[in-house]
Amino acid sequence: MSQTTLETYFSKVDELKPAFIQRLSDAVAIPSVSSDEGLRPQVVEMAHYLKEQLANLGAVDIELKELGTQPPPVINSTLQLPPVVLSRFGKDPSKKTVLIYGHYDVQPALLEDGWNTNPFELVLKDDKLYGRGSTDDKGPVIGWLNAIEAHRNAGIELPVNIVTCFEGMEESGSLGLDELIEQERDAYFKGVDAVCISDNYWLGTKKPVLTYGLRGCNYYQVSIKGPGADLHSGIFGGVIAEPMTDLVRVLATLVNGQGEIQIPGIMEMVAPVTPEEEALYKDIDFDVSDLTAASGSNTALYQSKKDILMHRWRFPSLSIHGVEGAFSSGGAKTVIPSKVIGKFSIRTVPNIESAKLDQIVIDYVNAEFAKLGSPNTATCELIHDGAYWVSNPHNASFTAAAKATKAVWGVEPDLTREGGSIPITLSFEEKLKTSVLLLPMGRGDDGAHSINEKVDMSNYIGGIKTLGAYLHYYAASDTN
Amino acid sequence: MSQTTLETYFSKVDELKPAFIQRLSDAVAIPSVSSDEGLRPQVVEMAHYLKEQLANLGAVDIELKELGTQPPPVINSTLQLPPVVLSRFGKDPSKKTVLIYGHYDVQPALLEDGWNTNPFELVLKDDKLYGRGSTDDKGPVIGWLNAIEAHRNAGIELPVNIVTCFEGMEESGSLGLDELIEQERDAYFKGVDAVCISDNYWLGTKKPVLTYGLRGCNYYQVSIKGPGADLHSGIFGGVIAEPMTDLVRVLATLVNGQGEIQIPGIMEMVAPVTPEEEALYKDIDFDVSDLTAASGSNTALYQSKKDILMHRWRFPSLSIHGVEGAFSSGGAKTVIPSKVIGKFSIRTVPNIESAKLDQIVIDYVNAEFAKLGSPNTATCELIHDGAYWVSNPHNASFTAAAKATKAVWGVEPDLTREGGSIPITLSFEEKLKTSVLLLPMGRGDDGAHSINEKVDMSNYIGGIKTLGAYLHYYAASDTN
Numbered sequence: 001m002s003q004t005t006l007e008t009y010f011s012k013v014d015e016l017k018p019a020f021i022q023r024l025s026d027a028v029a030i031p032s033v034s035s036d037e038g039l040r041p042q043v044v045e046m047a048h049y050l051k052e053q054l055a056n057l058g059a060v061d062i063e064l065k066e067l068g069t070q071p072p073p074v075i076n077s078t079l080q081l082p083p084v085v086l087s088r089f090g091k092d093p094s095k096k097t098v099l100i101y102g103h104y105d106v107q108p109a110l111l112e113d114g115w116n117t118n119p120f121e122l123v124l125k126d127d128k129l130y131g132r133g134s135t136d137d138k139g140p141v142i143g144w145l146n147a148i149e150a151h152r153n154a155g156i157e158l159p160v161n162i163v164t165c166f167e168g169m170e171e172s173g174s175l176g177l178d179e180l181i182e183q184e185r186d187a188y189f190k191g192v193d194a195v196c197i198s199d200n201y202w203l204g205t206k207k208p209v210l211t212y213g214l215r216g217c218n219y220y221q222v223s224i225k226g227p228g229a230d231l232h233s234g235i236f237g238g239v240i241a242e243p244m245t246d247l248v249r250v251l252a253t254l255v256n257g258q259g260e261i262q263i264p265g266i267m268e269m270v271a272p273v274t275p276e277e278e279a280l281y282k283d284i285d286f287d288v289s290d291l292t293a294a295s296g297s298n299t300a301l302y303q304s305k306k307d308i309l310m311h312r313w314r315f316p317s318l319s320i321h322g323v324e325g326a327f328s329s330g331g332a333k334t335v336i337p338s339k340v341i342g343k344f345s346i347r348t349v350p351n352i353e354s355a356k357l358d359q360i361v362i363d364y365v366n367a368e369f370a371k372l373g374s375p376n377t378a379t380c381e382l383i384h385d386g387a388y389w390v391s392n393p394h395n396a397s398f399t400a401a402a403k404a405t406k407a408v409w410g411v412e413p414d415l416t417r418e419g420g421s422i423p424i425t426l427s428f429e430e431k432l433k434t435s436v437l438l439l440p441m442g443r444g445d446d447g448a449h450s451i452n453e454k455v456d457m458s459n460y461i462g463g464i465k466t467l468g469a470y471l472h473y474y475a476a477s478d479t480n
Numbered sequence: 481m482s483q484t485t486l487e488t489y490f491s492k493v494d495e496l497k498p499a500f501i502q503r504l505s506d507a508v509a510i511p512s513v514s515s516d517e518g519l520r521p522q523v524v525e526m527a528h529y530l531k532e533q534l535a536n537l538g539a540v541d542i543e544l545k546e547l548g549t550q551p552p553p554v555i556n557s558t559l560q561l562p563p564v565v566l567s568r569f570g571k572d573p574s575k576k577t578v579l580i581y582g583h584y585d586v587q588p589a590l591l592e593d594g595w596n597t598n599p600f601e602l603v604l605k606d607d608k609l610y611g612r613g614s615t616d617d618k619g620p621v622i623g624w625l626n627a628i629e630a631h632r633n634a635g636i637e638l639p640v641n642i643v644t645c646f647e648g649m650e651e652s653g654s655l656g657l658d659e660l661i662e663q664e665r666d667a668y669f670k671g672v673d674a675v676c677i678s679d680n681y682w683l684g685t686k687k688p689v690l691t692y693g694l695r696g697c698n699y700y701q702v703s704i705k706g707p708g709a710d711l712h713s714g715i716f717g718g719v720i721a722e723p724m725t726d727l728v729r730v731l732a733t734l735v736n737g738q739g740e741i742q743i744p745g746i747m748e749m750v751a752p753v754t755p756e757e758e759a760l761y762k763d764i765d766f767d768v769s770d771l772t773a774a775s776g777s778n779t780a781l782y783q784s785k786k787d788i789l790m791h792r793w794r795f796p797s798l799s800i801h802g803v804e805g806a807f808s809s810g811g812a813k814t815v816i817p818s819k820v821i822g823k824f825s826i827r828t829v830p831n832i833e834s835a836k837l838d839q840i841v842i843d844y845v846n847a848e849f850a851k852l853g854s855p856n857t858a859t860c861e862l863i864h865d866g867a868y869w870v871s872n873p874h875n876a877s878f879t880a881a882a883k884a885t886k887a888v889w890g891v892e893p894d895l896t897r898e899g900g901s902i903p904i905t906l907s908f909e910e911k912l913k914t915s916v917l918l919l920p921m922g923r924g925d926d927g928a929h930s931i932n933e934k935v936d937m938s939n940y941i942g943g944i945k946t947l948g949a950y951l952h953y954y955a956a957s958d959t960n
Contacts, residue, residue, distance in 0.1 A: 215714060219812045228776020234695060234900025237827050238739050238797025239771060239788050241779045245735050245800055252732035255725050257852035259718050291719060296708020296818075299721045299855040308719050317718025319816055320725055322807030327823060329804060332699045332863045334825055334900075336799055338776075343807060345814060347717050372737035375779040383812045420714025420814075 005156055006407060006469055012154040013146070013464050020146040020464065021129065023053070025122035027104075027138045028131040034082065034105035034172040037075050043082040043168045046104045050085045050141070050166055057148050059087035059164070063188075067169075067176030081176050082168030086188055089148060089162040096193040096475055097161040101428065102141035103170030103199065106133040107449050114451040128454040135442035135455040140198035140463065141166055143441055147468035159475035163192060170199070174424050181431045194397045194474060195428045195436040198467065202443045203416050207285040208405045208466070210398055211438035213313060213417030214425060216348035216388035218357055221324075222250060222365050223341045226376040231336040243340045244326055246374045251342050253368045255318040259301045259311070261346070263364045266316060266357065271350040273310070280393070281306045284414040290444075313417035316352060320344045347419060348388050358382050389426045389436075390417070396477040397437040404469035408462050439470060485636055486887060486949055492634040493626070493944050500626040500944065501609065503533070505602035507584075507618045508611040514562065514585035514652040517555050523562040523648045526584045530565045530621070530646055537628050539567035539644070543668075547649075547656030561656050562648030566668050569628060570641040576673040576955055577641040581908065582621035583650030583679065586613040587929050594931040608934040615922035615935040620678035620943065621646055623921055627948035639955035643672060650679075654904050661911045674877045674954060675908045675916040678947065682923045683896050687765040688885045688946070690878055691918035693793060693897030694905060696828035696868035698837055701804075702730060702845050703821045706856040711816040723820045724806055726854045731822050733848045735798040739781045739791070741826070743844045746796060746837065751830040753790070760873070761786045764894040770924075793897035796832060800824045827899060828868050838862050869906045869916075870897070876957040877917040884949035888942050919950060 013020070032046035033039045047064055054062055064083035082105065109119035109132040117123040119132040133139070144164070151158055169175045181189065202209050224243040231240070255261050286305050292298055302308045311317065324341040327333045348357065365380040391398070393415040405413040422438070429436045441463030447453045455463075493500070512526035513519045527544055534542055544563035562585065589599035589612040597603040602611040613619070624644070631638055649655045661669065682689050704723040711720070735741050766785050772778055782788045791797065804821040807813045828837065845860040871878070873895045885893040902918070909916045921943030927933045935943075 217714065217814065219814070221812075226775075226777055226779045231775060232900060233797070233799040233801070233825060234697065234827060234898070235792065236775060237799045237825075237899060238791040238795060239781055239899075240775050240777070241737060241739065241781055242799055244802070245739075246737060248728045248731040248800060249737065251728040257721060257726060257729065257854045259721065259725075295706075295711060295716060295720050297706055297720070297855075299706045301719055301721055301855075311718040312715065315718060317713070319713040319717045319722055319814070320728060320806075321713070321813055321815055322724070322817065323803050324808055324810060326800075326808070327802030327804075328806070328808035332701075332823065332825070333801055334697065334699070334799070335801055337802065343812065345713060345717075345812070347714060374737045375777075375781075418714070419717060419719075420712060 006472060008154050009150055009156055009468050010465050012150040013461060013468070016146070016150055016153060017461060020461070021122070021124070023146060024129065024134065024139060024142045024460070027142050028122040028133050029120055031120045032105050032168065033108045034169050035108060037079055040079060040082065043105050047083050047085050047168055050104055053145055054085070054087045054164065057145060057152060059089055062087040065180060067180060070175060084168070084177065084180055085164060085166040087164045090158055090160070092161055095159070095161050097163060097191050098471060098474065099163045099165055099189060099192045099195045099428070099432070100144050101165045101195060101197045101424065102144065103137045103167050104141055105168045105171050106136070106138065107171050109451070116452055124457070127457045129457060129460060130452055130454045132453055134453055135201070135446035136448035136453065137170065137199045139455045139460055140441045143198065143460065143464045143467055146464045150464070150468060159472045163189065177424060178427050181427055185431050189432055192432050192434055195432065195434055196397070196439055196470065197422070197425060197436060198439050198441050198463070199422065200418060200438050200440045201446060201448065202440055203414060204285050204290055205443045205445050207411060207414050208409050209414040209416040209440060210393065210401050210405070211416050211418055211440065212393035212398065213390040214388060214421050215313065215419050216354070216386050217345055217421055218348055218354060218385040219343070219345040219383045220361055220380060221341050221343050221383055222247065222378060222380040223339065224369070224376050224378045225339045227336070227338045230338045233334040233336050236336055240336070241374045241376050242336050243376050244337055246369065246372050246376055246378065247323065247340045247342050249372055250365060250368050250378070251320055251344065254320065254344060259317060261316060261318045263361060265360045266346070266352065269352045269356070270315060273314070280415045281309055283412070284309065284416065312419040314349050316349055317347045318344060350388060350390050352388070354385050354387060386421045386423050387426055389429065391435060391437070395435050397435050397474055400473035400477050401437055401439050401470045403473040404466050407469050408465045439466065486952060488634050489630055489636055489948050490945050492630040493941060493948070496626070496630055496633060497941060500941070501602070501604070503626060504609065504614065504619060504622045504940070507622050508602040508613050509600055511600045512585050512648065513588045514649050515588060517559055520559060520562065523585050527563050527565050527648055530584060533625055534565070534567045534644065537625060537632060539569055542567040545660060547660060550655060564648070564657065564660055565644060565646040567644045568641065569638055572641055575639070575641050577643060577671050578951060578954065579643045579645055579669060579672045579675045579908070579912070580624050581645045581675060581677045581904065582624065583617045583647045584621055585648040585651050586616065586618065587651050589931070596932055604937070607937045609937060609940060610932060610934045612933055614933055615681070615926040616928035616933065617650065617679045619935045619940055620921045623678065623940065623944045623947055626944045630944070630948060639952045643669065657904060658907050661907055665911050669912055672912050672914055675912065675914055676877070676919055676950065677902070677905060677916060678919050678921050678943070679902065680898060680918050680920045681926060681928065682920055683894060684765050684770055685923045685925050687891060687894050688889050689894040689896040689920060690873065690881050690885070691896050691898060691920065692873035692878065693870040694868060694901050695793070695899050696834070696866050697825055697901055698828055698834060698865040699823070699825040699863045700841055700860060701821050701823050701863055702727065702858060702860040703819065704856050704858045705819045707816070707818045710818050713814045713816050716816055720816070721854045721856050722816050723856050724817055726849065726852055726856055726858065727803065727820045727822050729852055730845060730848050730858070731800055731824065734800065734824060739797060741796060741798045743841060745840045746826070746832065749832045749836070750795060753794070760895050761789055763892070764789065764896065792899040794829050796829055797827045798824060830868060830870055834865050834867060866901045866903050867906055869909065871915060871917070875915050877915050877954055880953035880957050881917055881919050881950045883953040884946050887949050888945045919946065
């Protein structure tokens with residue numbers, strides 16, 4: 001790939017900026033809220049909008065893949081899941097094939113939630129584009145279409161074959177997508193060399209990042225059962241063993257005030273920090289003040305950048321979420337709850353084995369409960385789990401993305417992980433046996449699920465350039 | 481008082497049994513639910529019903545004392561509190577004066593809650609009278625009227641002056657009653673020698689009791705505040721101090737699995753068990769199986785009768801009621817709650833000083849929180865308190881009630897306490913400077929606040945006899 005090609009592409013993106021803003025504006029105007037059954041027609045409308053746009057841009061084999069009816073709980077039991085929009089640009093066997101994933105559904109949004117402007121109208125203010133989906137994830141999805149249009153318009157051949165996979169249920173658990181990936185693995189998705197997902201954010205607001213890891217999450221509950229019904233503490237206080245007493249004593253043994261997991265055997269499974277990994281943290285643009293701002297409090301457990309990021313990204317954590325069955329309202333109630341259920345979860349990282357973790361946790365909770373000598377009964381169980389994901393941030397796809405970032409932004413991207421999970425990442429990697437790259441467009445302060453969601457104009461335009469440039473650098477890479 | 485007088489009275493009660501059942505039936509038919517604003521007219525109707533009955537029985541100075549509007553929270557801000565029904569039978573300065581307290585309001589009840597019969601229709605089945613209020617507290621209130629009628633009808637002069645004080649807000653916090661007692665202390669209530677309250681229950685189902693003690697209750701909350709808003713555990717788990725972690729660790733230090741309060745300095749304030757008190761427990765009709773049946777579980781902390789009753793009645797207990805602000809629903813939510821409020825209360829007994837207890841508890845919680853070294857902030861405070869009450873079960877009033885019980889039931893009553901509180905007991909004792917006697921009519925299994933509330937026919941009729949006999953024995957007592 002010549003430097004001229006990229007420069008031509010970048011110029012074309014700048015030239016088409018008004019059209020690219022209009023396209024995002026058209027997309028934001030469709031309130032494709034997947035969690036609102038009443039808005040399901042608008043989610044489907046958004047799929048049709050994408051189909052039309054893709055057709056205009058020259059895509060072939062366009063399919064709206066139906067995923068069947070939405071499983072319970074639903075109000076309307078015949079509610080159809082929104083389709084997955086599949087399409088192709090190019091089928092050249094001599095080229096690499098990149099699958100681009102994004103989602104066209106959005107989080108709910110109401111003006112009265114505190115938005116400064118109508119959430120379903122793209123508004124430009126102070127060089128920021130406000131609107132629901134502007135950054136999560138219509139900005140990146142439309143960004144891909146824009147990148148393709150810029151190529152077309154500039155007469156630049158796409159350097160790779162592209163397969164699009166745009167879903168409409170991401171904000172509601174990606175229902176049906178796993179099955180679709182499995183089903184199309186050797187069909188529509190056959191020959192995919194790399195997957196690129198643009199659905200997360202820069203760590204901060206100044207420096208672009210590439211994301212190579214996500215923590216997993218194993219969620220547990222411990223149920224302690226005593227009396228047959230809730231009792232009055234005046235009559236029964238002091239004479240029967242209270243489940244809530246047992247529960248707080250068990251929960252208190254899980255993690256200490258410094259956030260250190262107290263269950264033996266978990267930290268032992270964590271992969272040691274290698275010098276190579278350690279070096280990744282050195283240049284990352286982050287500071288304890290970013291954490292303080294984000295949490296709205298001076299309650300950080302660590303002060304150094306490396307400690308904070310490592311504990312967010314590559315060490316496990318244990319959070320106690322709450323108690324079901326106990327008194328939970330304001331005021332005072334003299335109840336002895338008969339059955340209480342404590343909820344906690346552990347964020348998992350390499351090389352924690354999920355099944356082994358479950359056994360360690362359950363055995364530990366049972367042992368701690370047994371120490372109490374309580375006549376109540378306790379049960380600890382896993383409610384759900386999702387595995388961690390870590391990629392090699394120096395593979396061909398990441399290297400191409402780093403070069404693209406450098407070409408657009410003039411800096412090497414920070415290599416980051418995230419503390420939460422994006423389960424579909426692992427699905428693509430495992431089912432398609434390809435590397436997955438997380439190439440974010442927006443900034444850490446975009447407010448993805450909040451009011452006044454925005455994408456900075458520079459990120460939107462810079463992001464379109466980066467997505468296109470990535471395709472060129474990846475096409476030119478030696479490795480597959 | 482001659483034995484013949486009592487026999488004549490008892491015979492008359494038996495003779496008037498049909499009329500006495502009819503009177504209770506009439507009272508139960510009025511749905512005087514004080515907690516339901518929509519039924520307030522029926523509560524007031526019940527006051528007027530009593531006024532009419534009292535007038536028919538020869539009461540004088542009958543007054544429906546208005547207590548003003550009900551304080552918030554109420555739907556209707558001009559809602560009037562139901563009146564207190566005051567009246568007198570006799571003003572003979574040579575006689576003692578007994579104030580009889582009862583309440584004419586009832587708990588809510590709906591057939592669909594699981595009642596076998598209409599809750600506001602008194603139904604006789606298997607020698608039990610079913611209906612809301614049958615035992616709590618229309619049975620005893622109407623019982624007093626019946627006792628007076630039996631005297632009148634038999635031509636037996638009442639041996640004491642009687643002052644009635646029947647309120648209509650007992651099930652809703654006795655709003656306004658404290659102020660009324662204070663106000664009438666040197667007016668309507670001047671010269672009262674003893675107060676008799678029939679508004680509790682036998683310990684079990686076989687043996688009558690007199691109740692001489694109630695525990696108090698100091699209710700606390702500890703609030704732990706961290707981040708500015710609820711956070712996602714994926715992003716913040718492991719890097720900020722979580723309030724819920726701190727809270728369970730603090731709550732876990734309050735009480736152990738054996739129900740033993742872990743806060744130093746509280747047990748030290750508890751009055752030692754005297755040999756005289758210890759002897760009171762010997763003959764009491766109670767067994768661990770009663771506790772097991774009542775709690776619906778095999779979770780008793782003690783197996784011996786004396787241990788169980790002492791820990792219910794005369795030792796303090798600490799119950800953890802719940803957590804406000806944390807996740808409390810079913811399922812899983814990966815939230816880090818930003819502010820959590822733990823609720824717990826201590827049942828108090830002689831000689832725990834309430835203010836000193838507050839200081840000890842708050843200092844202890846603060847010290848335990850400080851040990852965690854957490855950057856979060858914690859506040860512990862008292863939400864409300866109510867003092868314990870213990871009387872001398874061998875004073876003139878109790879001795880008279882014991883003799884009355886023996887005369888009716890043929891056994892010495894058990895001398896019991898209760899683990900919960902009846903705050904009005906202490907109000908009468910403190911404001912009127914008189915002894916208060918708790919003389920229950922119903923049995924421990926009457927289901928006072930539950931579905932299918934009942935009073936056994938033998939308890940209703942035996943109770944009427946006991947109430948009347950108590951007046952005679954008390955009148956004949958030497959002591960005042």
